[in-house]
Amino acid sequence: MSTAKRRGSLQMQDIARIAGVSSSTVSRALADSPLVSVQTRARIQRLAADAGYAVNPVARSLRSRQTGVIAVAIPLVHELDPHLSDPFMMTMLALLADALSERGYNMLLSKVATHEDGWVQRLQQPGRADGVILVGQSFEHPSINDAARAGMSLVAWGTQLRAQKYPSVGTDNRLGGLLSANHLLDHGRRRLAFIGDERLPEIRHRFDGYRAALRARGLRPLADLHVRSAFAAEDAFRAARRLVEGSCPFDGVVAASDVIAMNAMRAITEAGLRVPQDVSVVGFDDILLAAYAQPALTTVRQDLPRGAVALADTVIAAVRGDKPASTVLAPTLVVRASA
Numbered sequence: 543m544s545t546a547k548r549r550g551s552l553q554m555q556d557i558a559r560i561a562g563v564s565s566s567t568v569s570r571a572l573a574d575s576p577l578v579s580v581q582t583r584a585r586i587q588r589l590a591a592d593a594g595y596a597v598n599p600v601a602r603s604l605r606s607r608q609t610g611v612i613a614v615a616i617p618l619v620h621e622l623d624p625h626l627s628d629p630f631m632m633t634m635l636a637l638l639a640d641a642l643s644e645r646g647y648n649m650l651l652s653k654v655a656t657h658e659d660g661w662v663q664r665l666q667q668p669g670r671a672d673g674v675i676l677v678g679q680s681f682e683h684p685s686i687n688d689a690a691r692a693g694m695s696l697v698a699w700g701t702q703l704r705a706q707k708y709p710s711v712g713t714d715n716r717l718g719g720l721l722s723a724n725h726l727l728d729h730g731r732r733r734l735a736f737i738g739d740e741r742l743p744e745i746r747h748r749f750d751g752y753r754a755a756l757r758a759r760g761l762r763p764l765a766d767l768h769v770r771s772a773f774a775a776e777d778a779f780r781a782a783r784r785l786v787e788g789s790c791p792f793d794g795v796v797a798a799s800d801v802i803a804m805n806a807m808r809a810i811t812e813a814g815l816r817v818p819q820d821v822s823v824v825g826f827d828d829i830l831l832a833a834y835a836q837p838a839l840t841t842v843r844q845d846l847p848r849g850a851v852a853l854a855d856t857v858i859a860a861v862r863g864d865k866p867a868s869t870v871l872a873p874t875l876v877v878r879a880s881a
Contacts, residue, residue, distance in 0.1 A: 552595045560593070561586050567863030577608075577862045612647045612857055613671035614638055615662075617654045617680035620742055621772055626653055628773055628801065629829040630846075634677055634699070637850035645854055647672075657682065662689035662696070673857040675699070679710075679743050695860035697853055701744045702868055709860070711852040711869040715744050718842040718873035719751020722796045722824040725840070725875055727759055731794035731822055735767040735785055737778065737806055738798025745798045748826060752796045766790035771802055778802040782809035793821055794881070800825035800832045800841055807835065807880065822881035828874075837879035845871045 558565045563586070571578045571586035578586075616631065626632070639649050650671055654661055662685050665674045673695035676686060683703055689696060690708035698710045726734055734756060740749040753763045767790055771781035778801060785792070786809050795810075797803035803825030807817045815821055817837055825832060828843035852869040859866040 552593055554595075557586065557590050557593065557595055561589050564863040570863065575608075577858070609669060609672050610647055611650050611671045612642050612673050612675060612854075613650045613652065613665040614675045614677065615652050615654055615665055616677045617682045618678075619654065619657050619680045619682060620739065621655075621774065628799075629831060630773075630799065630801075630827045630844075631677065633829065634846055634850060637846055638675065638677075638853060641850045641854035645858060647854075647858070654680075654682075657685070659685075662686055663692060663694060666694055666696075673697075673861045675853050675857050679703075681741070683743065695857060697856040697860065697866070699849065699853060701747050702870065703743055706868075709856050709866045709868045711849055711856060711871070712744065713844045713849075713871045713873050715747035715873075716751040716754070718826060718844075719748035719753075719796065720755050721751075721842055721873060721875045722748075722826065723752045723755030725824060725877070726794035726796070726822050726881055727755060727761075729822065729881065732761060733764070733767065733790075733792045734761075734794040734796055735769065735792040736763075736796045736798075737769050737771050737781055737785065737802050739770050739772060740768070741770075748796075748798055764790060767792050771798070773799055773801055775801055775805050778805035779809055782806035783813075786810060786813045786815070795821060795823045797823060797825045800827045800829045800839060803839055803841065803880070804831070804835050807837075807839075818879065818881050824881045828876050832876075833878065835880070840878045840881040841876050843874040843876050845874075 554565050554568050558568045567578055568586055571583040642649050676698040679698055679700040686698055687707045696708055700710050700712045701715050702710055723734055736749055736752050738745045740746045756763050769781045769785045771778045782805055795806050797806055803823050807823050810817055810821050817823055825839050825841035828841045832839040832841050849871055856866045
């Protein structure tokens with residue numbers, strides 16, 4: 543086959559197949575984009591030259607245009623009152639802004655209050671963003687999977703789920719739930735309540751860890767000691783008050799977040815009980831306020847600085863055309879005065 547003929551018939555996907563990478567990686571490599579490593583660029587450019595492949599400069603310009611922006615979206619479909627006021631969320635967003643800025647990207651923030659088909663894909667419309675970071679999975683795992691199957695460059699903060707098609711970064715939530723419950727059990731507590739919405743993927747795994755810890759000690763998780771709660775402070779307080787006013791006694795609380803835990807302590811003390819003498823409480827997250835609660839909150843720490851860096855690096859790797867793996871962070875029990 544003549545060089546001219548090969549040059550006219552070869553397509554970018556042919557070069558991608560030869561190189562064992564995606565077409566977008568070939569496009570960036572032939573445009574000398576720094577998003578592709580020097581070694582990979584050199585290898586792809588050499589393969590293209592050997593195959594007699596030449597890029598249409600106008601088409602290349604259209605395909606390789608980058609915005610320098612990463613869309614950061616917070617799915618809040620699970621919240622009745624979807625406001626961006628949660629201390630955990632504020633900390634994560636600040637850390638993400640720093641991590642992306644250090645890597646030469648701007649952050650475009652949005653929240654998703656209600657489900658709409660195709661909402662994930664719209665975050666990466668042409669000219670809007672190069673990639674997408676989702677802070678949380680909410681009830682939207684199928685939508686995120688659909689976007690990943692469509693080839694979007696994305697990553698989600700959350701927990702690993704069955705048949706997951708996208709990379710995620712998040713804490714080992716089952717282990718976190720185990721740490722919480724085992725700490726209470728080790729200190730003589732036997733009737734442990736759980737406050738949180740187990741329908742959410744991360745909370746479900748914390749709930750699974752809590753139940754596994756009880757069963758390992760020969761104890762049965764009681765349905766009356768599981769109270770569903772959103773993350774908002776007032777909802778958490780109402781949920782804890784229902785628990786306190788119920789007919790099922792308890793001596794320990796595993797809370798799905800620090801905000802829930804602190805409002806549980808408020809409901810417990812308002813009912814005339816003492817923390818930790820009568821009821822011990824363990825939170826989850828280790829937000830800044832946890833150390834200043836009264837009493838100071840024992841909690842499971844999520845490594846948010848490391849998580850934000852992993853989210854930024856993962857989405858940038860996806861933008862480059864790589865297939866980044868998920869990252870699971872180890873939780874740490876921080877013992878203070880509440881348990």
